Amino acid sequence: MAEVPAAVKTTVTELPDSRVRVQVEVPSEELEGRLERKARQLGRELKLPGFRRGKVPAPLVIQRIGREAVLEEAVRDTLSTWYADAIDTAGVVPVGDPQLDLGALPPEGEPLEFSIEIGVVPKAELGGYEDLEVPRREPVVEEEQIEREVELLRDRLARLQTASRPAASGDFVVVDYSGAFAPQEGEQRPRPLPGSEARDQLVELGTGNLIEGFEDGLLGAAAGETRTIEVTFPPDYAGAELAGQAATLEVTVKEVKVKQLPEVDEDFAIDAGFDGVKELREDIRRRLLELDEARVEAEFRRAALDAAVERARVSITPELVKARAREMWERMLHALSHRGISREAYTRIAARSEEEALTEIEPDAEQALRREAVITAIVAAEGIAVSDLELTGALAPLAEREGVEPAKLLADLRSAGRLEELREEEAARRAVELIAARARRISVAAAQARERLWTPEQERAQEPAAAAAPGRLWTPGESGSAS
Numbered sequence: 001m002a003e004v005p006a007a008v009k010t011t012v013t014e015l016p017d018s019r020v021r022v023q024v025e026v027p028s029e030e031l032e033g034r035l036e037r038k039a040r041q042l043g044r045e046l047k048l049p050g051f052r053r054g055k056v057p058a059p060l061v062i063q064r065i066g067r068e069a070v071l072e073e074a075v076r077d078t079l080s081t082w083y084a085d086a087i088d089t090a091g092v093v094p095v096g097d098p099q100l101d102l103g104a105l106p107p108e109g110e111p112l113e114f115s116i117e118i119g120v121v122p123k124a125e126l127g128g129y130e131d132l133e134v135p136r137r138e139p140v141v142e143e144e145q146i147e148r149e150v151e152l153l154r155d156r157l158a159r160l161q162t163a164s165r166p167a168a169s170g171d172f173v174v175v176d177y178s179g180a181f182a183p184q185e186g187e188q189r190p191r192p193l194p195g196s197e198a199r200d201q202l203v204e205l206g207t208g209n210l211i212e213g214f215e216d217g218l219l220g221a222a223a224g225e226t227r228t229i230e231v232t233f234p235p236d237y238a239g240a241e242l243a244g245q246a247a248t249l250e251v252t253v254k255e256v257k258v259k260q261l262p263e264v265d266e267d268f269a270i271d272a273g274f275d276g277v278k279e280l281r282e283d284i285r286r287r288l289l290e291l292d293e294a295r296v297e298a299e300f301r302r303a304a305l306d307a308a309v310e311r312a313r314v315s316i317t318p319e320l321v322k323a324r325a326r327e328m329w330e331r332m333l334h335a336l337s338h339r340g341i342s343r344e345a346y347t348r349i350a351a352r353s354e355e356e357a358l359t360e361i362e363p364d365a366e367q368a369l370r371r372e373a374v375i376t377a378i379v380a381a382e383g384i385a386v387s388d389l390e391l392t393g394a395l396a397p398l399a400e401r402e403g404v405e406p407a408k409l410l411a412d413l414r415s416a417g418r419l420e421e422l423r424e425e426e427a428a429r430r431a432v433e434l435i436a437a438r439a440r441r442i443s444v445a446a447a448q449a450r451e452r453l454w455t456p457e458q459e460r461a462q463e464p465a466a467a468a469a470p471g472r473l474w475t476p477g478e479s480g481s482a483s
Contacts, residue, residue, distance in 0.1 A: 008082050010090040017317045018095075018122040024086040026112040031071075035062070038074035071105050075112065086116060088420060093372065095119040096323025119320050124373035126381060127311030132439040134307050135447035136300045139292040141285050149284045150264060157271055160257040166222045167256045169206035173218055174255040176200065182230075182246035193247055200254070218251065226252045236345040304436040305371055314373045316366055325358050325365035378431040386426045391419075394426050 039058035179196035217229030237243040
């Protein structure tokens, strides 16, 4: 399948401090196509004598409304698309918000020109990355981990037994309930909460997952008892109609149930699908070991990359670090929003302001920029390129999960404009794999011993710190380690 030609032409000029200016030209044929499309869209709402609604020709719409007005709307609608095309065509990795300069709209037959100034991932001057010595710990499974998994399995296989006593924290209660908004001044009777009536609902007490006050209001309640519970929905509650509202819940407890955990015996093992407790524990150990082996390899790859980063020279400005920290912060908040956690709720839970959070993120943001710069440089130095065939193979696991053929997934990604992004990600992954494959693995103990080893260079490196802390006696063993 042929590549779709870019809708824009670009010229890149490098600026100081890891910034670039991208001069963008939108060809006149692309611009006129967008103009006509916008005119047809506007024509659907335009009423003109002699034409049915929605059937006004585009040239007549342009004549009636004015070419400049229609073109202005077309450009406003499409500018973000042209920006993304320009960044892709220019082959830059942007960091932070762009400064966009859009000139005057061109006359008919002329291209549209605008410029983008933006920060980019800085360039790295590579040091040696072929002879790295990187610590790698051995995978391990502690007995406490196995016991935790056994307890989790006991919890999943637990049964609920009806209890004759009042409800306590950790119990389950079966309830019927209905709710109403707290009565306002002048109301004849309280308004019912939307969707607030339910029967035979199973509620676990003590989890803290329900509206504040609801669980506490049920503690000590016995079967057959009805309680009136006053609650206030949190300001960031998912239902906007209820957010921040006070309400009254009428709750009838029908049953109190206690969780009965099974004994760890042969019956328990059989219920879990094993012949005995020994086989169950061996299976848990094997699975935990596999997980830790994967973690160890990921840690080693990251440590190898960081060792290469340490040998490289990368010039990063504070402005670039702040921009990347902002990007990381916004991505995290976007991910949290899909789990129903708003920006305000997160800052309240974290007990820190947005400015404080951004400051804390900055060291990670700087290291992320250094890593990206080194990876980009290694991809170029090693001539790492990913063909469509190789990318199809890399997409095979994802295609299997999605239930589609890899070639079909590749075509879909190409149509969505994500193919080059994935190609770059695969090239970056290969660069990290290459660094890790060439690195010599040493034990964590050996790496720690080297950090403790005194050298004249380490002493000289510590002299400014020693001067800043008079009266502190330096002793062998402090070099190369942080307290």
